[in-house]
Amino acid sequence: MMKKSTSLLGFGCMRLPQTPEGKIDYEHAQKMVDYAYENGVNYFDTAWNYHNEESELFIGQALKKYPRESFILATKMPVFKLESPEMTATVFNRQLEKCQVEYFDNYLCHSMNRDSWQKAKDFKVVEYLTEQKKLGKIKNLGFSFHDSADQLEGILDYTDWDFVQLQLNYYDVATGDAQQLINICNKRNLPIIVMEPIRGGFLSRCVPAAIEKIDAAYGENKASALALSYVFNIPGVAVTLSGMSCMDHVVDNVNTAKAPIPMDEKAKEVIDGVLAEIKAFKTVPCTKCAYCMPCPAGLDIPAIFAMYNDYKLFGNKFGFRREMEKLEVKPGDCISCGNCMNACPQRLEIPQLMQDIQAEYDGLQF
Ligand code: SF4
Numbered sequence: 001m002m003k004k005s006t007s008l009l010g011f012g013c014m015r016l017p018q019t020p021e022g023k024i025d026y027e028h029a030q031k032m033v034d035y036a037y038e039n040g041v042n043y044f045d046t047a048w049n050y051h052n053e054e055s056e057l058f059i060g061q062a063l064k065k066y067p068r069e070s071f072i073l074a075t076k077m078p079v080f081k082l083e084s085p086e087m088t089a090t091v092f093n094r095q096l097e098k099c100q101v102e103y104f105d106n107y108l109c110h111s112m113n114r115d116s117w118q119k120a121k122d123f124k125v126v127e128y129l130t131e132q133k134k135l136g137k138i139k140n141l142g143f144s145f146h147d148s149a150d151q152l153e154g155i156l157d158y159t160d161w162d163f164v165q166l167q168l169n170y171y172d173v174a175t176g177d178a179q180q181l182i183n184i185c186n187k188r189n190l191p192i193i194v195m196e197p198i199r200g201g202f203l204s205r206c207v208p209a210a211i212e213k214i215d216a217a218y219g220e221n222k223a224s225a226l227a228l229s230y231v232f233n234i235p236g237v238a239v240t241l242s243g244m245s246c247m248d249h250v251v252d253n254v255n256t257a258k259a260p261i262p263m264d265e266k267a268k269e270v271i272d273g274v275l276a277e278i279k280a281f282k283t284v285p286c287t288k289c290a291y292c293m294p295c296p297a298g299l300d301i302p303a304i305f306a307m308y309n310d311y312k313l314f315g316n317k318f319g320f321r322r323e324m325e326k327l328e329v330k331p332g333d334c335i336s337c338g339n340c341m342n343a344c345p346q347r348l349e350i351p352q353l354m355q356d357i358q359a360e361y362d363g364l365q366f
Pocket residue numbers: 294295296297298299301333334335336337338339340341350351354
């Protein structure tokens with residue numbers, strides 16, 4: 001069980017502001033961390049692979065000036081990147097160095113699904129991490145999860161986990177098996193850490209008609225607040241991570257954590273209306289996590305889905321053509337190798353979607 005008390009809002013370090021060269025903008029990101037910390041956020045979540053392996057270095061640097069016991073630092077074992085059981089120790093020790101800490105408060109097996117869990121078992125990753133816990137280098141051990149309810153039960157039965165990290169938001173609860181996952185954790189009294197509460201930003205800028213409904217009910221720019229307030233209210237949720245990319249996001253989210261939107265009948269009605277609007281558009285529910293990358297054929301998978309979703313939401317076929325023409329590698333160049341599907345936490349049928357997008361584009365009249 002997790003002992004230290006966590007803030008309602010956690011700072012996710014996967015979408016930090018970047019320089020034009022694609023490196024983390026340390027100055028801007030440091031200000032965001034400072035603001036969050038000064039306003040009560042004490043949970044910081046990073047991972048080996050975020051920002052091309054730069055995220056852990058950044059947060060280690062950013063938190064160095066604060067007393068170690070005043071913040072909760074979480075990072076993750078990139079099981080999907082391990083090439084041998086021995087690599088587990090190499091990665092773990094390097095993470096301690098990168099983050100400039102003696103221990104991690106929360107440590108996770110990253111992105112567990114049927115395949116990665118099998119690998120974790122084959123490589124005895126949990127056994128290694130349990131050893132580190134005994135040595136005091138990990139306070140709480142958990143895993144982030146992207147698969148079905150039966151897989152979750154199987155992983156939970158394996159050892160005495162301290163917490164589980166789940167992708168939860170009102171879209172996934174309404175359209176997937178997220179509610180089942182919540183029930184399983186609640187039954188076992190396991191704290192839940194929420195990731196993707198705004199679905200990679202999708203719920204804050206989805207269908208214009210949906211946003212209008214939120215504006216009418218709560219005033220402008222409340223879509224993120226509504227999505228966050230929804231997950232704050234889920235039973236068993238210990239902390240909700242938001243991957244914030246600018247100071248406005250931090251200020252907004254901190255304010256929401258201080259005064260969430262009440263989850264009453266009005267909120268339920270607004271959310272139902274938003275879901276109906278989203279459903280009418282058939283966008284691709286990609287969260288831009290980029291776990292599917294790189295693609296051997298050179299497709300920029302998340303960028304293609306983002307471009308396609310913009311077209312579906314706003315209906316600008318000329319803008320769609322402009323973006324398609326810019327692409328060096330088109331959706332139709334997918335060779336259906338399937339590599340991306342194994343890595344995609346949303347279990348998207350990526351090769352089929354690429355074909356469909358290309359066919360839809362080819363069928364457009366200009
Ligand atoms: S299936 Fe297509 S999109 Fe996916 S990795 Fe292979 S070539 Fe790339």
